[in-house]
Amino acid sequence: MSSTIDRRAVLRGLSGLATTSVLSGCAHSSASPRTNVIRYQGWSGEVLYPELAEDLGLLGDVRLEWIGNTTSGPQDIQATVTGDTDIGGAFNGAIVRLAAAGAPVTAVVGYYGADALSYGGYYAMQRSPIRGPRDFIDKKVGVNTLGAHYEDVLAIYLERGGLTQDEVDSVQLVVVPPVSAEQALRSGQLDVSSLSDVKREKALAHGGLRSVFSDFGMLGAFTAGCYVLRDEFIERNPETTRQLVTGTANAVHWAQTRPRDEVVARYSDIIRRRGRNEDLSTVSYWRSPGVPSPGGLIQDREFTTWLDRLTTSGRVAPGAVDVRGLYTNEFNPFRASAQN
Structure with missing residues (x-):
């Protein structure tokens, strides 16, 4: 990682x-x-x-x-x-x-x-003490890239939570490929990780994670x-x-x-037929x-x-x-x- x-x-x-x-x-x-x-x-x-x-x-x-x-x-x-x-x-x-x-x-x-069904969330382990904006100070947060969605949404959440710019800057953003985000969180390499859509649903199905906040919960549908x-x-x-x-x-x-079932079936068929050696199980969480x-x-x-x-x-x-x-x-x- x-x-x-x-x-x-x-x-x-x-x-x-x-x-x-x-x-x-x-x-x-x-x-x-x-x-x-x-x-x-x-x-x-x-x-x-x-x-x-x-x-x-x-x-x-x-x-x-x-x-x-x-x-x-x-x-x-x-x-x-x-x-x-x-x-x-x-x-x-x-x-x-x-x-x-x-x-x-x-x-x-x-x-x-x-x-309401598809969104980007920020997740911690069930036992984690992180529950609000101030709990992010000096913590490691996994994102898929810098200067994009998950950094900007997190910044809005922290600013609305009353953090100063220095406190916002203390949050350490760690670039993690989306396929590795769940494991990095579970292994303790991250305190919080951003998870979205099918990868979020798959991670939640494994249990033990808790949502801290989501972009939909904060900004509504967009x-x-x-x-x-x-x-x-x-x-x-x-x-x-x-x-x-x-x-x-x-x-x-x-x-x-x-x-939904028709969309998932179509997506599964497309992935199977294009032959790129991909994980077919993920699309079932769409x-x-x-x-x-x-x-x-x-x-x-x-x-x-x-x-x-x-x-x-x-x-x-x-x-x-x-x-x-x-x-x-x-x-x-x-x-x-x-x-x-």
Whole structure:
């Protein structure tokens, strides 16, 4: 397992990487050909909505090309910026950070978030004394990456709990791959670990864990992350973009409206047929899409929560990011129901 990390140093590194990515992405874009092939990174043991859309026959003549797996949203969208992939997905706060660095990307459809059944929680062992914000001081908390969802949600929880900035900074964030988070917590290497969706349900089924708080409990239902495309990709491939986003939005809606058992069966079949040597048991713990808006429609509020924090903390200059410029619902067939 990774050792404790200086999160401020890593965030500075991520900021530099984002800036570098912008430059290399611009250089790459000048030679990008028109295409109907979408290169993307997957997640082990999970089905992405573009993958579901392809399996449901919703992408028309657009074809997906899997180039490997990722374990981090920020890495996924950085790969999109540099042109190594055509589509990537990440926490909306990470998209804000990348946009503030000048990255030429646009969010096109929401793909994960929080609702009553699917959410991100922070868990301790049943015997742990950690029960409230002040109990986090000087403790080790496992997250899948820095500068993303679980760090920002935790910071909001601690700030609302009355902790000073020095006390918030005393909390040691430890980067742990999601597949290792449960074991790291049970072995005592972590005091608290973030767990979400199928991995959370699987860990809870093993017993002995207790929820400290969750993003849904604190913020209610919200879309937390979106798929992004490079602006030049959208400009060069408007029809491919429309087919990709329309199909993906319809796949989100399919998962939102079909019985759970049908969704799980479809996901299991997709994972089995694609032959990536994955754990098939995890998908059986799927509960819901966790996307509250129809077809993954995007709204301002899904970015302003994180932009306000970044601005207040000085990590993004006031006025540096226009929320309306971060996303578009233009290609989403459910846009008529948008509440913007």
